[in-house]
Amino acid sequence: MATAITDPRELLAMLDLPASGLAGAATANGLFRLRVPRPFVARMRRGDPADPLLRQVWPLGAEGDEVPGYDLDAVGDLASLRGDGIIHKYAGRALLIATGSCGVHCRYCFRRHFPYADENAARQQWRGALQQLRTDTSIREVILSGGDPLSLADHKLADLVRTLDRIPHIERLRLHTRQPIVIPARVDDALLTWLGSTRLQTVVVVHVNHPQELDADTGLALGRLKDAGATLFNQAVLLAGVNDDPAVLATLSERLFAQGVIPYYLHLLDRVRGAAHFDVPRERAQRLYRELSARLPGYLVPHLALEEAGRASKTIIGMDATSGDIAT
Numbered sequence: 445m446a447t448a449i450t451d452p453r454e455l456l457a458m459l460d461l462p463a464s465g466l467a468g469a470a471t472a473n474g475l476f477r478l479r480v481p482r483p484f485v486a487r488m489r490r491g492d493p494a495d496p497l498l499r500q501v502w503p504l505g506a507e508g509d510e511v512p513g514y515d516l517d518a519v520g521d522l523a524s525l526r527g528d529g530i531i532h533k534y535a536g537r538a539l540l541i542a543t544g545s546c547g548v549h550c551r552y553c554f555r556r557h558f559p560y561a562d563e564n565a566a567r568q569q570w571r572g573a574l575q576q577l578r579t580d581t582s583i584r585e586v587i588l589s590g591g592d593p594l595s596l597a598d599h600k601l602a603d604l605v606r607t608l609d610r611i612p613h614i615e616r617l618r619l620h621t622r623q624p625i626v627i628p629a630r631v632d633d634a635l636l637t638w639l640g641s642t643r644l645q646t647v648v649v650v651h652v653n654h655p656q657e658l659d660a661d662t663g664l665a666l667g668r669l670k671d672a673g674a675t676l677f678n679q680a681v682l683l684a685g686v687n688d689d690p691a692v693l694a695t696l697s698e699r700l701f702a703q704g705v706i707p708y709y710l711h712l713l714d715r716v717r718g719a720a721h722f723d724v725p726r727e728r729a730q731r732l733y734r735e736l737s738a739r740l741p742g743y744l745v746p747h748l749a750l751e752e753a754g755r756a757s758k759t760i761i762g763m764d765a766t767s768g769d770i771a772t
């Protein structure tokens with residue numbers, strides 16, 4: 445994480461791209477800073493300003509546009525906060541905001557405006573969060589999210605997991621992380637030791653949007669997580685100019701599966717301020733999804749989903765406007 449690229453000029457130079465690409469970057473970079481780890485940069489194509497990995501991390505002037513319907517709190521997280529860094533929206537699952545740091549800054553991220561300094565479960569050694577988890581016996585699954593929980597040091601995560609192990613009603617531990625993808629070396633012995641020794645069933649949800657993000661190193665990292673007993677899923681976000689193409693999405697599913705990962709969700713973009721240029725309109729998304737489904741076995745087709753404030757689950761939408769739950 446310490447050697448991640450944070451200077452737009454340096455990133456352009458590494459990719460053999462002209463400095464003219466800097467126009468607009470400065471303002472957007474001031475809103476949400478560029479951050480991209482070197483192993484991820486290494487998978488970008490040189491000399492291609494439209495590279496799908498670059499597009500996910502490159503600050504664009506368009507982020508400064510105010511677009512109606514794109515808000516600071518797109519998914520109603522602020523209303524679901526219980527304090528102590530816990531978001532409890534859905535039955536049986538409590539999400540812990542383990543940290544505000546990420547290995548990579550994704551431009552479309554719905555948490556880019558989140559008040560991490562105030563809402564962070566680790567801030568007071570998890571005390572408040574753990575108290576809530578102990579007293580609410582309806583919680584069967586603890587989800588570590590953020591930010592990226594694997595930004596935390598292993599001794600902190602090991603301590604947390606040891607404590608969770610002793611709460612009898614908790615059965616599953618889920619991590620939502622991009623680190624095994626953007627910094628595969630993060631999956632090291634220390635991580636595998638605590639992950640492999642908990643009594644909890646472990647689930648790791650990675651976040652891969654494009655097949656080019658997967659290489660031999662991610663394959664190794666994911667294989668080690670699987671060998672440590674974790675069930676691996678992927679969630680992707682449908683992003684204009686990155687993966688809004690059925691062939692790309694089909695290759696993504698197949699390459700994920702080849703690395704031991706089951707496609708779980710394909711999310712429509714959360715309507716967060718600064719991300720409107722990534723939007724794929726719902727009807728087009730459903731058309732793409734129909735084409736994707738025609739190319740793959742059912743178990744490689746992720747749920748097409750979106751998150752709507754105030755609902756009891758993610759909203760799963762189908763292939764056409766007449767199926768699924770129409771909320772808008």
Ligand SMILES: *Cc1c(COP(=O)(O)O)cnc(C)c1O
Nearest residue numbers: 531532533534537538539587758
């Ligand atoms: C998405 C999300 C979950 C997990 O939902 P699943 O459908 O179980 O993957 C849990 N809590 C919050 C706050 C979420 O946003």
Ligand code: SF4
Nearest residue numbers: 546549550553591622
């Ligand atoms: S929370 Fe996830 S999607 Fe958002 S910036 Fe961090 S790694 Fe990217």
